[in-house]
Amino acid sequence: MRPVVALLTDFGLRDHYAGTMKGVILGICPEATLVDISHEIPAHDVLAAALELAASYLYFPAGTIFLAVVDPGVGSSRRAVALEAGDYTFVAPDNGVLTMVCEAIAPRRIVELTDGRYARAAVSRTFEGRDRFAPAAAWLASGVDLAALGRPVAGLHAIEMPRPSVSADGIDGEVVRVDRFGNLVTNIDRKTVERLAGHELAVQIASRRVARVVSTYNDVAPGDLCALFGSSDHLEIAARGASAATELAAARGTAVHVGRGA
């Protein structure tokens, strides 16, 4: 049995921080398999981390321990927590980074990381990832029960996730992630769009009408814009073989409207 610890941080890949956390984990749980989800979350961007985690965690094996350290409040009185939800365990600061996970699956148990036996002896107030979160994840990977890590917690701090609104006029949403290819992932999921069933869909972004809702990028000509349901089943605006973000000068927060067409 080789437990998987999956890391998501805003530490970047230039500094030693992510590597140092891995050193700490392997010192406690040498048999852990470490996987990077991303270390390139924009600095201090809890919402971006919450979205990235939500898009990926379900594809990891049951038993995976997620270590999500995007922590603008490091060293402050914000809590450090661990929780079990579904087949997974999550270790993170209590700052909202687990909001989407908790909305999808109600946590069975939540604890605050208060037991010093499962942290490093001295906890830096600028790098709790190394001294508190990584050890907690590693001890969990080693088989320590969640309850041992600290006192039970009833609920977590949540952040407001951008949600689409539905009106007679259609759906109003926004871009929530821009990926490396310049694809614009929105907060409009397939279920919401199905409420417009029976109508042709008219997608608008940045005062441009996106001609077609298609199944795959290659349903349009090279360079052309399209809208489609991407890999996390949310509406996505893309340009075949090109960057829709550049083409539309769009970014996170850009409004997207799905109306009833002809």
Added chain:
Amino acid sequence: MRPVVALLTDFGLRDHYAGTMKGVILGICPEATLVDISHEIPAHDVLAAALELAASYLYFPAGTIFLAVVDPGVGSSRRAVALEAGDYTFVAPDNGVLTMVCEAIAPRRIVELTDGRYARAAVSRTFEGRDRFAPAAAWLASGVDLAALGRPVAGLHAIEMPRPSVSADGIDGEVVRVDRFGNLVTNIDRKTVERLAGHELAVQIASRRVARVVSTYNDVAPGDLCALFGSSDHLEIAARGASAATELAAARGTAVHVGRGA
């Protein structure tokens, strides 16, 4: 026995995509050792991926499974394939990314990934890396025979690799890779240059004569340009302790001429 799965993609390291593929692989084959060759291939750049793969695969242990997902045709009718060549197995879209591998070692067996048992139940048409390629690689790592993955395929789509030409005038080639240090790796291999044996070599690039063909960067003074055979035994233009790419304003495609000198 811990099978190695080596990943090469254009997914970048900011988004969760590479991490998600690893989650899928470990769910199927928990004992796999995962190695990143690169995830920073320029978006949709099949040729760059083919070159990067060709420069690295021979250094991996026998039995390694290479998962090469640079896939501008994702979701289209382009085939998804797996093949065995030499001591290795490759999983990739059939878009030419394996051209150099297949030129170097004739594949023993090639299959199209048609058997749904070795893909995820629902295959996204924008992220086959997660739903089709990663599972195929993981099942192969788990010991599934290549033939089980789908129907046999006779040959693959190849792309045109830039090749040097030899004339009475010398060798005309080009820069095919610019590395992080600004070294300019050309498509001119040592064997081709040996056809000019008995002559001093005169290397020209960007209308500059490169003074000397040397054995190692430190054979010239700091900052000076040199030409040498690099780690993949191809002619390379470098500047000691500096970037030849910057110095020469050279990029992929820049012409390089090797003439008979004095």
Added chain:
Amino acid sequence: MRPVVALLTDFGLRDHYAGTMKGVILGICPEATLVDISHEIPAHDVLAAALELAASYLYFPAGTIFLAVVDPGVGSSRRAVALEAGDYTFVAPDNGVLTMVCEAIAPRRIVELTDGRYARAAVSRTFEGRDRFAPAAAWLASGVDLAALGRPVAGLHAIEMPRPSVSADGIDGEVVRVDRFGNLVTNIDRKTVERLAGHELAVQIASRRVARVVSTYNDVAPGDLCALFGSSDHLEIAARGASAATELAAARGTAVHVGRGA
């Protein structure tokens, strides 16, 4: 027993170089666990690598083998070495990258990597990371004794590390690392600062007075500058939720003064 090999290079993550080294290591020692400290050390920057290594190695498990390849002298007559110090083993070019490690822990044994049995058969003069350093680290991970790798060496080449100076006027130091968040890590450690005990500390950088020495970023208002002892117990200038580097237009080498205040 799964030996840890921790890698620190300036190879970047775009090229295949780091991945190729890992392929070589796994071919020799399949049970190795590979951890990246960083591959984004600025090209040829031995001092930066020495600092990054010094900030991280103590957090790795006993027995870890560190493979530090920032090697502007690749292919030259500079030596390739391996050494044991404390609970760790280090493999690197003898160019000063291990200076801080050797200052902290006197090496027990040092050898030059002269025995060809523990290198690849052909050693490229532009990529000794692949052909000499990675194999040496892998053989050590496999249990080969350090002494087998080559002839004993008495001492190593050291580089001058920037050190703070203490005068009646206070402490004069400088910024030695700028991290991803724009935090400015100085070469002024806590012990040196304690020599000013009994005085309020007045920290100056880039002709700005940093208002307060605090315990954690959140002790000041958002955006405000502060000074604190960071995760490696050195004085650090930061801006809460923002980049002190941008705010102060500071970089490595920027002078920092700690004076006796009121």
